[in-house]
Amino acid sequence: MSTFLLKEYRSLHAVFQRVFYTMSLCLFQSRPMAVQKNTRVALLAGCVLSCFLGGCASSLPWIDSQQAAIEKEKYGLNADQRIKELRQQAKKSRGGDSEDQAEFSRELVNEMLAEHDPRVRAEILHLCADFDNPSSRAICIGGLDDPETLVRIAACDAWLQIGGDEAVQYLANRFRSDEDVDVRLHAIRDLGALGNEAAIPVLAEALEAPDPAVQFRAVASLKEVSGRDLGNDVNTWREWAADPAEYRQEWSVAEVWRQIF
Template sequence: MTTSASRRLVAFSAIVILASLSGCAETLMVGERVLWPPRAQVSDHVPGITPPYERMKSLRGLAGEARSMPGERQQQVSAELAAQYQQEADPLIRLEMLRTLAQFPTEPASGVLRTAMSDSDPDVRVVACELWGKRGGADATAVLVEALSRDSSADVRLAAARALGVTGDSAATTALGAALDDPDPAMQVRAVNSLRQVTGKDFGGDVDRWRQYVKGEPPAPAKPVSLADRVRNMF
């Protein structure tokens, strides 16, 4: 490399380093070439594509307006969202759609919540369980009992057990009683907590006494509460 070329390379390097150190927001020009544009011209938007965060913001806005919409408008919006849900590939967007649709007391919204219980993403199914619990009613109980007994994901089954407690529906007693026989201690604790909610009874954390109650047998006298039971009852 000639001395002249070396000097030009050094000068160019100095320009780049000084520009980066100064946080320069101006367009860097070398001769007639633009090396980078001003920061104000940089955008994360792709023409024709709405960024996910903007879609989520829009969905949350709809959720906040849902209850104040006239009935006809609720039907229209929820039907449109239901159609979009069927085509949505992003599970995070599907989650937000579910939370939004849960604010609409319409059949299209309920239909999507039912569909979501078989979503390929277990996180979506977990949220669907939570939303059904808040929705309540006979349909909610039936859907959640199905998930509790059949879903392949332990997290979804736990969410279903919790949501059944939230419904407060005594019709869930039998299904929750069956969950007491699950080998997972976390499920047993969750079932006990939900049984308290749907029955109004309290046999502490004694799974055997709860089993007896669910079977229609008189529960045995309470055992002294162990430290382990006290810890479990905290959750």
Template sequence: MLPKALLTTLILSTATGCQSGGPRMAGLNPFYRPELTSITTPAERVKELRALAEGAPSMDTGASEKMVVDLVRQLGSEPNPMIRQAIIETTTQFKTPLAAKTPIAGLQDEDSHVRQACCRMLAERPTPAGAAALAAVAKQDADFDVRIAAVQALGEQKDPIAQQALLAALEDSDPAMQLVGVQSMRRVSGKDLGGNVADYIALARKQSAPTTAAGSGEPAIEVAERTFGWLPK
């Protein structure tokens, strides 16, 4: 059992905080003096990485390459997804071949939020390799929100593979996925065909856009238009 005096001191410290528990707590708290702790919180680490990213443009080629290699090594052993995302975001600020590959590799991260963030990074920096990676994610990722993010990012790609990759999104049975597919197809193709999903499917297949369902004489089903009356033009 703890001495009554010590219990009283501990109870009082909960009201004032261990760091400011007064002179008597100095001998009980190993972190009473800031210089005795070397713990870096995730928030502090993210702040450090953002500061590093801001300084990236001023680094020469050699220093940039060395820094990116160091960051990628950290990425492989970092357990915190928030920090992994910050590391990847930081590497994208460096103009090196390895830096360009990092967000593509991040699409395989175990955390879905990191994968979504990598989709957004690739949207900001379109490349043929990025388009191919996003196409695979849009089709295969197990997380719906990640697939949505990939389809949105495909809308910013200038590679022909993007238009072909959007076909899977347009043919998806989920109206939300169809909607995002239509929006991305408009950006990729530069064509606004209205809200008829079938027209965009035909465009993705490089066929003539149909106006009626085959053999029925009836207008093609406009799933996205019917479900989302606010479909942006």
């Protein structure tokens, strides 16, 4: 009904414009000069009023809200609106008990499967990292194989947030299997940010990559994991990664001598 009224309003407004212009033109051509002057003033005022009504009608609050409601009913929420709604639901769920969180996570599984916008899927992964239950973990695992680069990167970040040896495993697999260099670089970066020594073997593999960008990122991540700065020479880090325990012993002896002398 509201759509019909809106269309009728605009139709009547167009008719009003045509009639007004026609009548004004006839009066202007048929009356004396003094009357023509007054008619010109009236015509100008009418034009201003007509333009105001035509231009402002679409920005009136009640019309805007009606149009938004019509579009929502017809097309559903847009991506930004869906992200906002998901964040609100996640915030509410965090305040509930474990069963509430599990139910919300199960709903997110359906959302993830049905969602066509990669930005929304990336947001779902970000939210899932906060919930420790099978449904959320399943989403984080599946997100690593998403067809969109943006979503796979978001999945890497989700595992960084989750942490632990399991995160090292999934990030290592993503580095080894992904064909997109941006995803591979992101996986290496997140492995370093984990600060878990279990990541050293895969970072050592990254040192052997033919891409200098991958090597450089691996060096930076090894610095984070080891807590040391052996410079940026790849060969030095290869030696260190081959036997971190030996380097640890040599470092300790050198540190003792430094303190003595």
